[in-house]
Amino acid sequence: MKSLKIIVLAKQVPDTRNVGKDAMKADGTVNRGALAAIFNPEDLNALEQALRIKDRYPESEIVILTMGPGRAAEIIREAIYRGADKGYLLTDRKFAGSDTLATSYALSMAIRKMEPYAMVIAGRQAIDGDTAQVGPQVAEKLGLPQVTYVEEIQEITNNKIVIKRRLERGVEIVKSSLPLLITVHNSAPACRPRHAKRLMKFKHAQTVTEMQDNSEDYISLQQDRPYLRIEEWSVDDVKADDSMLGLSGSPTKVKKIDNVVFKAKESKVLTAQNVDIEWLVKELITNNTIG
Amino acid sequence: MANFYTENQDLQFQLSHPLMKKIVDLKEYGFADRDKFDYAPLDYEDAADTYHKVLEIIGEICETTIAPNAESVDHDGPQLIDNTVHYARGTQENLEMLNQAGLLGMSLPRKYGGLNFPITPYVIAAELVSRADAGFANIWGLQDCAETIHEFASDDVKNEFLPRFQYGATAAMDLTEPDAGSDLQSVQLKAHYDQARDIWILNGVKRFITNGDADISLVLARSEEGTSDGRGLSLFVFDRTDGGMVVRRIENKLGIKGSPTCELVFKDAPSKLVGDRRMGLIKYVMALMNSARLGIGAQSVGISEAAYREALKYAGEREQFGKPIVQFPAVYELLTVMKVKLQASRALLYETARFVDVYKAYANHSEHRKLEKEERDEMKYYQRLADVYTPLIKLMASEYCNQIAYDAIQIHGGTGFMKDFPVERLFRDARITTIYEGTSQLQVVAAIRGVTTGVYLSKIREYENLKVSPDQELLKKRLIEMTTEYEHAILKAQKSEEEEYLDFHARRLVEMAAHIIMGYLLLLDSERDPVYRDSARIFIQRAQSWNRERMLFIHQFEPNDLGLYKMDVMKL
Numbered sequence: 001m002k003s004l005k006i007i008v009l010a011k012q013v014p015d016t017r018n019v020g021k022d023a024m025k026a027d028g029t030v031n032r033g034a035l036a037a038i039f040n041p042e043d044l045n046a047l048e049q050a051l052r053i054k055d056r057y058p059e060s061e062i063v064i065l066t067m068g069p070g071r072a073a074e075i076i077r078e079a080i081y082r083g084a085d086k087g088y089l090l091t092d093r094k095f096a097g098s099d100t101l102a103t104s105y106a107l108s109m110a111i112r113k114m115e116p117y118a119m120v121i122a123g124r125q126a127i128d129g130d131t132a133q134v135g136p137q138v139a140e141k142l143g144l145p146q147v148t149y150v151e152e153i154q155e156i157t158n159n160k161i162v163i164k165r166r167l168e169r170g171v172e173i174v175k176s177s178l179p180l181l182i183t184v185h186n187s188a189p190a191c192r193p194r195h196a197k198r199l200m201k202f203k204h205a206q207t208v209t210e211m212q213d214n215s216e217d218y219i220s221l222q223q224d225r226p227y228l229r230i231e232e233w234s235v236d237d238v239k240a241d242d243s244m245l246g247l248s249g250s251p252t253k254v255k256k257i258d259n260v261v262f263k264a265k266e267s268k269v270l271t272a273q274n275v276d277i278e279w280l281v282k283e284l285i286t287n288n289t290i291g
Numbered sequence: 292m293a294n295f296y297t298e299n300q301d302l303q304f305q306l307s308h309p310l311m312k313k314i315v316d317l318k319e320y321g322f323a324d325r326d327k328f329d330y331a332p333l334d335y336e337d338a339a340d341t342y343h344k345v346l347e348i349i350g351e352i353c354e355t356t357i358a359p360n361a362e363s364v365d366h367d368g369p370q371l372i373d374n375t376v377h378y379a380r381g382t383q384e385n386l387e388m389l390n391q392a393g394l395l396g397m398s399l400p401r402k403y404g405g406l407n408f409p410i411t412p413y414v415i416a417a418e419l420v421s422r423a424d425a426g427f428a429n430i431w432g433l434q435d436c437a438e439t440i441h442e443f444a445s446d447d448v449k450n451e452f453l454p455r456f457q458y459g460a461t462a463a464m465d466l467t468e469p470d471a472g473s474d475l476q477s478v479q480l481k482a483h484y485d486q487a488r489d490i491w492i493l494n495g496v497k498r499f500i501t502n503g504d505a506d507i508s509l510v511l512a513r514s515e516e517g518t519s520d521g522r523g524l525s526l527f528v529f530d531r532t533d534g535g536m537v538v539r540r541i542e543n544k545l546g547i548k549g550s551p552t553c554e555l556v557f558k559d560a561p562s563k564l565v566g567d568r569r570m571g572l573i574k575y576v577m578a579l580m581n582s583a584r585l586g587i588g589a590q591s592v593g594i595s596e597a598a599y600r601e602a603l604k605y606a607g608e609r610e611q612f613g614k615p616i617v618q619f620p621a622v623y624e625l626l627t628v629m630k631v632k633l634q635a636s637r638a639l640l641y642e643t644a645r646f647v648d649v650y651k652a653y654a655n656h657s658e659h660r661k662l663e664k665e666e667r668d669e670m671k672y673y674q675r676l677a678d679v680y681t682p683l684i685k686l687m688a689s690e691y692c693n694q695i696a697y698d699a700i701q702i703h704g705g706t707g708f709m710k711d712f713p714v715e716r717l718f719r720d721a722r723i724t725t726i727y728e729g730t731s732q733l734q735v736v737a738a739i740r741g742v743t744t745g746v747y748l749s750k751i752r753e754y755e756n757l758k759v760s761p762d763q764e765l766l767k768k769r770l771i772e773m774t775t776e777y778e779h780a781i782l783k784a785q786k787s788e789e790e791e792y793l794d795f796h797a798r799r800l801v802e803m804a805a806h807i808i809m810g811y812l813l814l815l816d817s818e819r820d821p822v823y824r825d826s827a828r829i830f831i832q833r834a835q836s837w838n839r840e841r842m843l844f845i846h847q848f849e850p851n852d853l854g855l856y857k858m859d860v861m862k863l
Contacts, residue, residue, distance in 0.1 A: 193352055193392040196345045196406055200330035203344065217333060225329070 003059035004118035004156075006050045007111055009135070010043040010064055010079060012072040013128045024257075037071065039078055042123030044191035046184040049153055050121050051083045051192060056156075061085050063117075065110055067095060067103060073207045076230050080202045081194035086227070088114075089207055092234040094242055099250035100129070104137030106245060109238040111142060119161075120181040124149060135183035145180040151188045207232045295358075295419045296350025299596070301634065302415050304820060305641040306342060311411065314645065315339065317652035318409045328401045342412040348392050349416050356388045357423035364424060364549035365716050374537040376504035376551045378430075385427050386459065395434050396456030399441060403449065404457035410582075410651065411644040414589045418640070421593025425720040426547035428593065430502050432586045436462035436509050439579045440528060443566035451563075452507055452528060463505035464579055465497040465529075465555060472499075473733055475511065475572055476521040480557060482512035491527055491564055493535070493557040501727075503553025504538050506531050509579070510562060511571050526571035527562040535560025546719030581681050583728045585647060588640045588684040591692035591724045595633045598692075598699035598717045602626060605712070606702050616702070625702060629695045631813075631830040634823070636688040638812035639805070643680040650674040676750060679741030686734035687805045689724035696721035732798075739797040742781060747804040748774070754811035759818055766831050770810050773838050777803045780845045787850045795853060799841040806834035 014035035016023070022034045047062075054060040064079040064087035066072050076087030090110050098106065111120060120139070125132035132148075139146035147163050151171065155162035158178075165172045166185045204222060206214075207230045211222060222228045235242060243249060270276040284290045296302060315338045322338075324331035332338035360381030367379040378386070389395065398413050399405025408416075421428040437456045441449060456462075471477040480495030493512055497503070508529045515523035529536065535558055542552040566575055606617035606626055616622045653670035656662060662670065696718040700707035707714045725731045741747045751774055759767050780803060784796040810831045817823035 190355075193388060194348050195391065196348060196393040196397075197330045198393075199344055199348070200332070200341055200406070203341065221333065 003057055003061065004053060005061045005063065005114070005116065006053060007063050007065055007114060007117050007120045008043070008047050008050050008079065008084065009107060009120065009122035009138070010047065010066045010075050011040045011123075011126045012037050012066065012068050012075045013040045013126050014038075016127045024259075037074070039075055040123055040126045040128075042125060042127075042184060042186050044082075044123070045186055045188040046121045046123045046182075047079055047082060047084065048189055048191040049150070049182075049184055050119075052189075053119075053153065053156060054083065063087065063114065065090065065107065065114075067091070067098075067106055067110075070207065070209050073210060073230050077202060077205055078194065080205060081199045082192055083195065083198070086230075088231045088233055090233050090238065091207075094235045094245050097247040097250060098245055099252035100131050100133040100137060101251060102245050102249035104134050104141060105249065106235075106238070106240055107134070108138050108141035109240045110233055111138065113233070113238055116179075118178050120144065120179070122181065122183050124183045124185050132183070135181060139181035142181070145176045146182070147174055147176055147180065148183045149185045150182045151185055153182075202228070204228050205230055293354065294347060294350040295353040295422060296346045296415075298350075300822070301637055302346070302418070303343070304816070305637070306339070306346070306412060306415060308411075308641065308645065310645045310649070311339065311409075314409050314411065314648040314652060317649070317656065318407065320656075324401055324407070331401060331407070342408065342415075345394075345406070345408075346412060346415055346419070349389075349394060349419050352385075352388050352392060352394075353419050353423035357385045357420060357427060360385055361424035361427070361549075362713070362716070364427065366548075368548045369541060369551040371538060371541045374539070376502075376538055376541065376553065378551070379549055382427060382430065382549050385424070386430070386461070389431060390459035393457065395431075395459055396437055396453070397434065399437050399453055399456060403441070403453035405437075405453075410585070410648045411641060414585060414640065414644045417586055417589035418593040418596070418637075421590040422597045423593075424549065425590055425594050425717075426549035428590050429547060429550040430461060432590070433462040433464065433502055433505065435579070435582045435586060436464055436507065438582060439464075439509060439526075439575060440565060442578065443526075443570075443575050444528065445566075448528060448563050448565060452530075455507065460506040461502060463500055463502045463508040464583070465500050465503065465508050465510040466576060467499045468496060469498050473730065475576065476524075477519075478511050478513060478524055478572070480510065480512045482510075482514040482525060482527060482562070483516075484514075485561075488561070490561045493527060493529065493560040493562050495557055496539075497553075497555040497557070499542065500553045500555055501550055503551065503555045504531065508536075509565065510557070511576055514564075514568050514571070521572040522569050524571040524573075524576075525568045526565040526575045528565050529557075529560060529562040533561050544723075546716070546722050548719075580728060581647075581677075584681050584685040584734075585640075585643060587724055587728045588636075588643065588681075588688040591685075591688035591721070592633065592637050592640050594717055594721050594724070595629075595636065595688070595692045595695045598696045598714060598721070599626075599629050599633050601712065601714050601717065602629060602699040602702040605706075609704075622702060625698050627829060628833065629698050631826045631833070632691040632695060634826045635809040635813055635830050636684070636691045638816055639680070639684050639809050640688060642808075642812055643677065643684045646673050646677040646680055650677050675746055679738060679746050682729075682734040682737035683741070683801065683805050683808070685729065686731050686738060686801065687809070689721075690731060692721045692724050735798045735801050738801040738804075739793070742797075742800045742804055743785070743793075747808065748778070751804070751807055751811065754808070754815065757815060759814060763814065763818065763824075763827075766810075766814055766828060769831050769835055770807055770814065773803075773807050773810070773835055776838060776842045777807060780842045783845050789850050789853060791853060792850060795856070796845050796848070799845060803838045803841050806838055810834050 014032050015038045022031055025031045050062045054062055062084040064076050064084050066075050067090040070091060073089050076089060079087060090106060095106055122135040136146055149165045150163050151166040152164040154164055161178060162175050166187045205228045270280055312335050315335050322334060325333050332341055364379045364381040369379055370377045396405040397408045401407050417432050420431055434456060437453060440452055466475055468478055482491045482493050485492050493510060510527045510529050511524055512527055513523050514525040537556050539554045539556050544552060603626060606622055607615050609616050650670055650673035653666060699714045700718050703712055703714055706712055781800060784793050784800060813823055813827035813830050817827040
């Protein structure tokens with residue numbers, strides 16, 4: 001085996017790890033303006049898995065596929081700085097409001113356009129919705145075998161792959177044929193950093209929409225260097241059915257959003273007296289925390 | 292924690308200094324590389340954006356890898372196994388990460404696989420890495436050696452060694468010996484030429500060598516038999532894979548414990564000459580030392596930044612007598628003075644870096660074309676400034692860094708004395724900065740020339756002639772007063788017939804000049820961004836009283852008083 005085509009699904013998400021007071025709007029939706037847009041963390045774990053395969057088989061091609069507004073092109077550049085070869089931005093107003101079902105449909109249509117490929121790799125879940133549904137749904141729609149919670153690809157040959165999964169109480173080693181889809185868990189190795197030279201080489205990679213505002217100097221540079229073009233695909237480009245997209249293609253309805261406030265309950269205040277410390281040690285031994 | 296670069300506005304402010312455009316234009320030769328290298332910048336804006344983005348990568352690696360590893364690296368340290376150095380696990384991870392990001396050989400030209408970074412953004416990177424782990428910064432910062440090879444070696448040597456840096460080759464500069472520390476003229480390690488093999492053979496011992504087991508080492512050695520001074524020394528480049536060198540021991544140190552300090556034994560080790568014979572110490576090592584001193588300036592500012600942040604955080608969290616200790620005057624004064632010292636040393640660091648940048652860029656141009664008279668004058672102007680600012684930044688930043696680390700522990704109280712908080716490590720790491728690459732006392736010996744030749748004074752006059760907004764005139768007036776006092780102090784110190792008299796007061800005079808210069812830099816910074824106004828005001832306020840103290844001492848000092856200070860010297 002010399003080369004594999006690997007499609008990595010990535011999503012630009014609001015950075016919900018650093019949530020401030022104005023993170024949510026009054027109507028219960030996410031206030032995207034108040035949160036930095038970042039590369040979904042587990043999608044970076046997914047990218048690293050792809051890069052490790054490319055380390056072993058340098059002829060392999062890593063293609064990033066992301067769906068989102070124009071600014072999501074940043075995710076593609078970021079992935080390229082880290083070692084991906086190229087990317088496609090799936091962008092169209094008709095995608096707006098898509099839930100996991102509509103999103104996985106759109107992604108699966110784009111992936112069909114990229115056949116043949118050996119693997120689709122996605123992060124387990126995105127930190128905004130936290131559904132972990134999109135990867136598995138894409139696999140279903142494409143009729144691919146799927147392996148979730150992946151921590152390590154142990155072996156990969158022509159049409160066989162051996163994978164370690166991270167489960168709640170241990171690990172599981174599974175074998176599958178190719179092509180397949182895997183979703184990667186955050187216990188898998190962190191993604192390698194952006195490479196300074198790749199950053200310098202690809203920082204002018206843009207979508208056609210982004211290119212519109214450029215000066216002539218940059219336009220001629222981008223014409224001379226075709227690798228600086230990030231493809232944009234619309235609904236028509238991937239031959240998707242409008243009715244299965246956006247709000248009309250999304251059966252999910254948000255009924256209500258509750259603000260969860262963590263409260264301490266059943267707490268016991270301990271002093272630095274021997275009697276309290278002794279109680280604590282016994283308690284910890286009883287509930288198997290220590291001992 | 293957050294990205295070490297993006298969270299620090301001071302660094303972005305320095306990177307956007309107006310002189311940067313000139314530096315980048317010179318360094319990029321009218322952006323000629325854009326047609327030869329796919330990663331070369333197109334114009335100034337593109338280059339500036341690139342520095343910013345690359346520093347973001349470094350800032351992220353500092354945040355996520357180097358800083359979190361610092362404690363274990365300090366604890367584990369490197370090990371000597373079978374006469375070779377094995378880095379601590381964290382050190383290996385740090386190096387691998389920086390290597391994966393392509394951040395070695397940053398300032399080398401593109402034709403050797405480098406990023407062609409000017410010195411200023413490279414110094415910012417060094418400050419960031421130092422804040423994360425000062426000991427590790429030494430290992431990474433030794434890529435300076437590549438610059439020396441590039442500047443002075445033959446094309447053959449350049450082509451052999453320089454492309455290796457982009458793939459992560461580590462470096463060392465082997466200067467010190469048991470009997471040659473501050474006095475490098477006494478270096479004994481022997482080099483003799485083997486005509487049959489057309490190589491130089493090294494024999495002898497080197498001591499206190501940072502990262503001594505590096506892939507590529509620059510070795511100062513005595514090539515001219517029968518000589519005993521600096522003119523008999525040449526510089527050699529040694530490739531570890533060629534053998535002939537072993538590490539005899541690693542020193543057990545107070546601080547920067549992650550950086551292996553080695554004793555090396557060369558036994559018939561083959562090497563290649565860098566540049567010309569006899570120029571080793573008097574030209575090449577002097578250049579190498581100057582960039583290393585700027586590096587220690589960056590390291591000191593990095594440690595200061597780390598110590599100040601720890602102190603500020605603790606002072607805000609720790610409550611005594613029913614309120615956070617930061618609310619007590621004794622604590623907030625300490626903290627604020629720490630901060631302005633940090634900002635003043637940073638302002639001086641990047642001013643120096645820019646001077647070095649301009650003059651080196653012109654020097655590089657002069658190898659390819661004849662400079663116009665105007666350009667030659669400008670090159671000389673910046674070179675003179677770089678020569679006297681470099682010892683000044685090394686002196687001031689390292690002394691401030693020790694003061695700031697000391698005060699950071701003070702603010703932590705008893706807790707700071709324990710191993711539980713990072714400040715004790717920062718305090719230990721800070722201690723070496725006033726010693727290596729020339730002690731503070733030696734920096735004064737170099738810097739006093741700036742006082743006696745008037746280079747500092749004429750630059751101070753230039754700062755003085757720049758316009759400031761009307762409400763800042765008062766601060767400028769103070770600086771002008773300080774300058775008059777400085778001039779008087781110089782006259783007084785130069786009056787005596789006694790030769791030692793000026794040497795005795797040299798440090799006081801150099802520090803007076805430094806305070807005025809740093810005062811002006813903060814004042815000018817605050818003109819460019821009002822955020823620095825308070826710092827400028829506080830620093831100048833303090834600096835005036837520091838200078839008065841020095842002036843008073845010099846004025847009241849009688850030539851005969853020198854003898855007083857030898858009270859025990861004669862008994863030895």
